[in-house]
Amino acid sequence: MSIAQAFEAAVPQLETPRLILRAPRLSDFDAFAAYQASERSSFTGGPLERNLAWRSFGHVVGHWVLRGYGIFVIEEKTTGRAIGTTGPWFPEGWPEPELAWTLWAGDIEGKGYAAEAAMAGRAYAYEALGWTAPISMILDGNTRSEALAAKLGCVRESGFTHAQFGACSVWRHPAADAQGAGMEAYA
Amino acid sequence: MSVTLSNTPVLTTERLVLRAPVAADWPAFHAFMTDARSEFVRPGELDEGKAWRAFGHVIGHWVLRDFGMFIITEKGSDAALGSVGPWRPAGWPEPEIGWSMWSAETEGKGYAFEAAQAVQAWVRPTLGWTRFVSYIDQKNIRSQALARRLGCVIDPAAAAIEEGVDAWVHPEGAA
Structure with a gap:
């Protein structure tokens, strides 16, 4: 078993009606780099240019080892295409677990994929990691992401300025035991 | 809940054990990356968040490439003293062996040489590398001395990663 296969076996895999959430792989890098370049x-x-995108993707992988959890790559079941990421995230410099x-691309928007994936990622964080009411940080001006946060039941709490990423808002997710927050339909 | 690198190789030398990085190495890496010692292996000053991401990439590189930086430890202690290993992030024109010793206390014992020599001997048969380099800042005198000791010479024709950094080619060995 290669190191990559062993890593993949160590990372949980989640499934929703239309999506697989799984470990990041080298073969995802081109799609990730295209997103980072856009x-x-x-x-x-x-x-980010491709070389910096590589280091960023390396950190996406390494975060799993450093924290024991991390963001999943979202794969569209019908095509096998890697379309984005979601999941629990807590690099150094973050005010709280997120x-x-x-x-990653405009052509897969508008299908409800982000909400479907994020709810599964949240259910995982609540059930497997015992998280209670994490945040999502959304940079000012990212209205699509704010709409998703609202759809997920998040409440905007406060502003925050991240040293590297700039001005953003902190959105609080509903508590794990709140109706509909944890289990959803995908657990 | 834990996720670790597994199926990674371990190299043993006379005095050292070279193993894959683990989460517990973060404080030592962080101390190094925020110290002047690391000036030749980082792009400017790094705050904690950027150092964290750099360490995440050190770990992730193993998964993405199936090889990466070993952590240098003394036999009988698991404390991280530095890193050495085959390195090929995107944008690197040629395969590299990189190295760094993370604190001054561990210098002067020949550890970096002992570790780098083991990796040099390991990459040829294991990864099938024939030509590989080490990218060294022209102001990094200590690292240049180590490269010479390993039999490396500057290849002025080699593709550069940035200005002011030379590509030192490792000697050809029996594959």
Whole structure:
């Protein structure tokens, strides 16, 4: 078994009606790098040229080892395409543990994928990690992400300025025991 | 709940054990990355968040490439003294062996040489590397001395990773 296969076996896999949430792989890097090179990434610290995107992707992998959890790559079941990431996220410099999400391309928006994936990622954080009411940090101006946070039942709490990423808002997720927050339909 | 790198190799030398990085190495890596010692292996000053991401990449590199930086430890202690290993992030024109010793106390014992020599001997048969380099800042005198001791010479024709950094080619060995 290669190191990559062993890593993949160590990372849980989640399933929703239309999506698989799984460990990040080398074969995801091109799609990740394309996202990082696009203006879409301006709300998550980008745009980044390919060499910096590589280091960022390496950190996405390494975060799993450093924390024991991390963000999943979202794969569309019908196509096998890697379309984004979501999951529990807590790099150094973050004010609190976060539930994060990104969709990597415009053509897979508008299908409810981000919400479907984020709810599964949240249920995982509540049930497997025992998280209670994490935050999501959303950079100012990212209205699509704010709409998703509202859809997920989050409440905007306060502003925060991240040293690297800039001005953002802290959105609080509903508590784990609140109806509909944890189990949803995907547990 | 834990996720660790597994199926990673361990190299043993006379005095050292070279193993894959673990989460517990973070404080030692952080101390190094925020110290002047690391000036030649980082892009400017790193705050804690950036150092964390750099360490995440050190770990993730193993998964993405199936090889990466070993952590240098003394036999009988698991404390991280530095790193050495095969390195190929995106944008690297050629495969590299990189190294760093993380604190001054562990210098002067020949540890970096002993560790780098073991990796040099390991990458040829295991990864099938024939030509590989070490990228060294022109102001990094100590690292240049180590490269010479390992039999490396500057290849002025080699593709550069940045200005002011030379590519030192490792000697050809029996594959």
